[in-house]
Amino acid sequence: xxxxxxxxxxxxxxxxxxxxxxxxxxxxxxxxxxxxxxxxxxxxxxxxxxxxxxxxxxxxxxxxxxxxxxxxxxxxxxxxxxxxxxxxxxxxxxxxxxxxxxxxxxxxxxxxxxxxxxxxxxxxxxxxxxxxxxxxxxxxxxxxxxxxxxxxxxxxxxxxxxxxxxxxxxxxxxxxxxxxxxxxxxxxxxxxxxxxxxxxxxxxxxxxxxxxxxxxxxxxxxxxxxxxxxxxxxxxxxxxxxxxxxxxxxxxxxxxxxxxxxxxxxxxxxxxxxxxxxxxx
Amino acid sequence: xxxxxxxxxxxxxxxxxxxxxxxxxxxxxxxxxxxxxxxxxxxxxxxxxxxxxxxxxxxxxxxxxxxxxxxxxxxxxxxxxxxxxxxxxxxxxxxxxxxxxxxxxxxxxxxxxxxxxxxxxxxxxxxxxxxxxxxxxxxxxxxxxxxxxxxxxxxxxxxxxxxxxxxxxxxxxxxxxxxxxxxxxxxxxxxxxxxxxxxxxxx
Numbered sequence: 001x002x003x004x005x006x007x008x009x010x011x012x013x014x015x016x017x018x019x020x021x022x023x024x025x026x027x028x029x030x031x032x033x034x035x036x037x038x039x040x041x042x043x044x045x046x047x048x049x050x051x052x053x054x055x056x057x058x059x060x061x062x063x064x065x066x067x068x069x070x071x072x073x074x075x076x077x078x079x080x081x082x083x084x085x086x087x088x089x090x091x092x093x094x095x096x097x098x099x100x101x102x103x104x105x106x107x108x109x110x111x112x113x114x115x116x117x118x119x120x121x122x123x124x125x126x127x128x129x130x131x132x133x134x135x136x137x138x139x140x141x142x143x144x145x146x147x148x149x150x151x152x153x154x155x156x157x158x159x160x161x162x163x164x165x166x167x168x169x170x171x172x173x174x175x176x177x178x179x180x181x182x183x184x185x186x187x188x189x190x191x192x193x194x195x196x197x198x199x200x201x202x203x204x205x206x207x208x209x210x211x212x213x214x215x216x217x218x219x220x221x222x223x224x225x226x227x228x229x230x231x232x233x234x235x236x237x238x239x240x241x242x243x244x245x246x247x248x249x250x251x252x253x254x255x256x257x258x259x260x261x262x263x264x265x266x267x268x269x270x271x272x273x274x275x276x277x278x279x280x281x
Numbered sequence: 282x283x284x285x286x287x288x289x290x291x292x293x294x295x296x297x298x299x300x301x302x303x304x305x306x307x308x309x310x311x312x313x314x315x316x317x318x319x320x321x322x323x324x325x326x327x328x329x330x331x332x333x334x335x336x337x338x339x340x341x342x343x344x345x346x347x348x349x350x351x352x353x354x355x356x357x358x359x360x361x362x363x364x365x366x367x368x369x370x371x372x373x374x375x376x377x378x379x380x381x382x383x384x385x386x387x388x389x390x391x392x393x394x395x396x397x398x399x400x401x402x403x404x405x406x407x408x409x410x411x412x413x414x415x416x417x418x419x420x421x422x423x424x425x426x427x428x429x430x431x432x433x434x435x436x437x438x439x440x441x442x443x444x445x446x447x448x449x450x451x452x453x454x455x456x457x458x459x460x461x462x463x464x465x466x467x468x469x470x471x472x473x474x475x476x477x478x479x480x481x482x483x484x
Contacts, residue, residue: 052348052484072351086346087288088337090295098291102284103350126295 001027003064004150004182010048010058019044019206022058026199028149029179031172033193033214034186035273036203042186043082045203046154049184050080062150076106079148081139081156089128093121096142104146112145119164132159140168144175151175153185157192165189169196190270200269202276209276214269222255222264223271234258241275251275282352285360286367288343289334293368296333300326304375312383320379321394327372328398331365331406336414345484358410358475362468365402369395392457399464403471410478 003025010022019041026032036042047053048060051067060067063074070078087096093116101107116123119137121130130138136159143151151172157165173196175181187193193200194214201211212220221240231242231249238257243250252267252275267275293300304323311319338344347357376394380387404424408417432440448456 047484050349052345054483072353075349075351078349080346080349082342082345084342086341086343088292088341088343091291095291095294099284099288102287103352105351 004028004030004062005049005184006059006061006064007045007049008059010045010060011056012044012048012053013056017041017044017206019048019055022203022206022208024201024208024211026182026184028182029176030198031176031183031185031196032199032201032211033190033197033269034184034201034203035188035190035193035269036186037277040203041206042203043154044206046082046152046184046186050078050152076104076146077149079143079146079151081136081143081151081153083155085127085130085135085138087127090126092126093123093138096138100142100146106146108145108147112141115141115145119167133161133164136160137164137168140171144171149180149182151181151183151185153183153187155186155188157187157189165192172196190268190273194269200272202273204277217269217272218266220255221252221267221272222258222262223250223252223267223275224258224262224264225250226262230262240272241277243275282356282360282363285347285352285357286364289360289364290367292334292337293330308375308379312379315383315385317380317383317385320383320385321376321391323372323375323379324369324394324398327365327369327394328401330368331361331402332409332414332418334361334364335406335409339414342484344479348484354479355476358406358472358479361406361475362402362472365406366399369398369402372398388453392460396460396464400467403464403467407471407474407478410475410482 004027006025007022008025010019010024012019017039022041022045024032024045034042034045044053048055049062049067051060051070062070062078065074085091087099093113097109097112100112101109116138119134119141121134121138121141127135127138136156140153140156143153143156157168160168169192172183172185176183185193185197197214199211200214200217202209210217226234226249228244228247228249231251234251234253235257238253240252240254242252252272253264255264304326307319307322311317311322344357373391373395377387377391380391401421405417405421408420408424411417412420451459
């Protein structure tokens with residue numbers, strides 16, 4: 001299967017943080033949700049993927065090419081949403097359109113302005129007067145108005161109300177209807193990821209904990225609620241993480257490895273993420 | 282690259298009225314009082330404008346975004362120098378008109394009006410790329426002031442006075458040509474340095 005991007009054994013060390021042997025790849029035509037706590041390494045990984053941060057070692061490829069060797073034509077096919085609008089605060093939609101139509105050969109002014117109007121973004125207002133939600137919508141409009149094939153979205157839906165988030169998720173789902181289009185998106189709103197993602201990658205303390213197909217993930221794990229005595233008898237190799245109260249234990253377990261009668265719940269992505277960082281006692 | 286130059290010029294849009302007003306007041310005072318420095322005050326703005334543009338880019342993290350645009354780092358840097366150059370030429374044009382109105386030697390004033398901001402830009406742009414806008418303000422100030430203060434302290438201004446006299450003895454045409462050549466070489470070196478810094482920088 002052709003890959004939209006491929007990260008192999010990526011390492012990057014800072015004074016107080018390190019990405020350790022990160023491996024991540026996404027086949028074309030799919031959406032990958034990238035989850036992890038603040039400071040876990042999501043933005044650093046995305047920065048390395050996009051060539052904004054230089055890796056210490058490892059290989060990072062987009063469309064089969066090393067990021068450092070991407071040509072202007074390759075970059076035309078990448079749309080990105082990072083934190084904040086990347087234009088001076090006094091810019092208006094018209095200014096942004098003027099700049100970007102002179103930067104991207106594939107820039108579609110009509111599409112940009114119609115997306116902005118669909119999102120009710122005021123044409124004459126300066127960006128500095130936009131709300132957080134408006135800025136997020138503007139960033140999405142910028143990212144998809146030059147017909148990209150790969151979208152890299154870092155917290156693109158944060159600060160948006162559920163109605164607009166849903167609208168954006170619809171746009172993203174439409175985007176991947178073309179089998180050459182792919183999305184890597186990080187978000188703390190895991191319910192959004194559950195709605196549209198095919199794969200979930202979880203990073204913790206700079207290391208990838210898992211990269212799984214979303215459905216497989218939810219079939220592989222289960223959340224069980226047990227009395228402390230029951231938990232004591234449980235095979236600990238089956239336990240991924242557990243939360244303890246005075247009387248009970250809730251645990252994320254590998255379904256295949258447990259036997260006996262337990263009430264098991266299908267875990268959400270958030271459950272899996274939370275339990276994965278909880279220590280097993 | 283055209284898009285990037287446009288971005289810089291559009292960023293000036295909102296402050297241009299204030300700049301014109303301030304330059305106008307200074308120029309008017311200069312014309313009335315016969316003070317050439319005030320008449321060519323536009324050059325001061327031209328010199329510091331790249332600093333303002335870079336500050337905008339830094340605050341909205343445009344340089345990080347630029348890494349995924351279909352442009353090279355060389356184009357990013359060149360665009361910044363072109364914007365600076367365009368602003369210098371526009372400021373010089375304004376100064377020439379004001380000098381002509383005030384009856385001053387417009388050719389001499391215009392040369393200073395172009396050369397000083399260009400030299401300032403040539404020095405500050407790589408420093409800004411390397412250390413950011415905030416630190417570069419102090420570094421640039423120190424780089425211009427320290428040699429001046431040292432020379433003045435050691436020689437009671439004699440060296441500077443001698444240098445000025447020597448320059449005045451050179452034919453204006455040769456002086457202009459030599460200045461242009463030196464600035465051109467400085468520009469090439471500055472661009473080369475900035476490109477190198479940007480290529481190695483992490484955004």
